[in-house]
Amino acid sequence: MRPTLPHIHFYRGLKAAVSLALFASSATMHAQMPETGGETVSLDSCRAMAMANNKQLRIQAEQIRAAGYQKKEAFAAYLPQIDFAGGYVYNSNDINILGADQHLPIMNFDGQGYTFDLVTNPATGLPLVVDGKPVPKQVAYLPKSAMSFDMHNVFFGAVTLTQPIFMGGKIVAMNKITGYAEELAKSMHENGAQDIIYAVDAAYWQVVSLNAKKKLAVSYVALLDTLHRNVQAMIDQGVATRSDLLTVDVKLNAANVDLVKVDNGLSLARMALAQVCGLPVNTVFTLEDEDLDEATVSSEIARQYNMEEVYSRRPDLRALELGVDIAGQQKKVAMADMLPKVAVIGAYGFSNPNMFDGFAKRFNGAFSVGATVSIPIWHWGGNYNKYRAAKSEETIMKLRLSDARDMVDLQVSQAAFKAQEACRTYDMTSTNLAKADDNLRTANLAFREGVATTDNVMxxxxxxxxxxxxxxxxxxxxxxxxxxxxKALGTLQYQYQQPK
Known part of the structure; x- marks a missing residue:
């Protein structure tokens, strides 16, 4: 089965609508100027306009910037984090440590130790007991108000510093992921730019083709019109019949209809090119290659290519390779959830009222330093299954990359074969063109000499x-x-500066 290309389907579909009778000679292409006015633009200019105005390309440029910001965000996880938290609380009641005034017994030193000084019964000499409790001689009076604190308005705050020491490798993996993500965004942007260039080229050469065929259609109408006048003159001289003239008129009418069709098709193709370039569809400009009469290729077509070099140049394959790298780092992130995590913490906390030096209604605080360790012990296999899922995703990405490389091998082989076939076809058509010109010249000469019929000329x-x-x-x-x-080889040349 012969390989097909998307632009060939589009081109041949429109060609069928225009019909075979619309094509013209290369000599006529030089003789007539394009009917469209305006500025003359080249293929490179169309490419530049399309890439500058394409919204999808601009979206991808913003995605590159976003990926760069995410990369910087991930790097910040290496550095200590400083936070502040503060608040205010209103309490409706004071805090009372004592429910009522207190009387506390006093102890005296008797030379051997401290004992309570109790009231004794004069009759017995024993401690006096009231309600089952001995009665002290002296007591310390502690009023309730002395242990009451005003806590109606409380202000508090803390400044904390957290420095990760070991997070199971998650921070390192996330930094690598964001770095790969930025490269991935650039690769997708480059691939999108190549797709746009290919679309512009297809629209550009479509206009060139239809413009040439319009000139050809005009030339064909002129040939038939000349033949019509010659046959009419022969009828006036009695050497031709009305049937010959009607045959020419049918051909002439059909050629005029086809000329209208190809003219409409050319207008639509110009609109399509303007739209691809990001211009208003009614923009009028002349293409630099509208008078082109020779095909050239950018480089010699080889039968075999170094596929490793092709792989390295293809932005879509580079994107898949980065996808494999990202999946590998995501596997490490999942592994980090099963490893210990260590961090150092420092803080300065303050409040008003404060209890650092009695109860004082003013701001005061203190520093504190510590460390935290978190060790996963048992999560019913949740973390392990998360790791295995990430490992499967990595395998999937590797398989996708391998499959894409196989498809690129086929794509390059088909593109090279089609390019070789196009060059051979062009050489054969050039040979046939010279023969057809000579055949038409001979037929016209024979017709003037009277040895050829109208049918022979047509x-x-x-x-x-x-x-x-x-x-x-x-x-x-x-x-x-x-x-x-x-495009298939990754050598498509264009001038465009990627956003930074």
Whole structure:
């Protein structure tokens, strides 16, 4: 099965709508100027306009910036974190440590130790007991108000510093992930730029093709009109019949209809090119290659390529490789949840009222330093299953990368084959073109000498038309296949500066 390319489907679909009778000679292409006015733009200019105005490309540029910010965010996890927390509390009641006034017995030193000084019964000499309790001679009076504190308005705050020491490797893995994510965003941006260039090239060469075919259609109408006048003159001289003139008129009317169709198709193609370039669809400009009559390729087409070099140049494969790297680091993040975590903490806390030097209604605080250790012990296999899921994702990404490389091998082989085929076809059509020109010249000469019929001339004109149209198709096909091959090889050249 012959390989197909997306731009060829689009191009041939429109070609079928225009029909075979719309194509023209390369000589006529030089003789007539494009009907569109305005500024002359080149293919590189169209590419630059498309990349500057494409919204999807601008979105990808913002994604690169966002990935850069996330990379800086991840790096901040290496550094100590300083936080402040504060608050205010209103309490409706004071704090009373004592429920009532207190009388505390006093102890005296008797030379051997401290004993309570109790009231004795004069009759017995024993301690006097009231309600089952001995009665002290002296007591210390502690009023309730002395142990009451005003806690209606409480202000408090703390400044903390946390320095991670070991987080199971999660911080290192997250920094690598964000670094890979930034590179991934750049690769996707580059791949998007190549897709835009390919779309611009397809639209650009479509306009060039239809413009050439419009000129060809005009030339074909002019040939038929000349033949119509010659046949009419022959009828006036009695050497031709009305049937010959009607046959020419049918061809002439059909050619005029086809000219209208190709003119409409060219207008639509110009609108499509303007839209791809990000311009208003009614923008009028002339393409630099509208008078091009020769196909060229950017580089020699090889039969085999060093696929490792191709892999290294392809931004889409680079994106998949980064996806594998990201999946590997995500596996390490999952592993970190099963490892101990150590951090150092320092803090300065303060409050008003404070209890650092009695009860004082003013701000005061103190420093504190410590360390925290967190060791996962048992989570019913949750963390381990999370690790295994991340490992499976890494395997999936590796398989996707391998499959993509196989597809790139096929894509490069098909693109190279199609480019070679396009070049061979172009060479053959160029040869046929010279023969068709000579055949038409011979038929016209024979018709003037009276040794050829009108049908012979129209057959020669049809062959001439077909040869020129095939040559136009082959020329455009060479340019499109060359662009597609460059894209497949990762060597598509364009000027565009990635956002920083």
């Amino acid at each position: 057959e020669a004109q049809t062959a001439w038309l077909k040869a020129h149209s095939e040559q136009i198709d082959a020329m455009i096909d060479v340019h499109l296949c060359d662009t597609y091959l460059s």
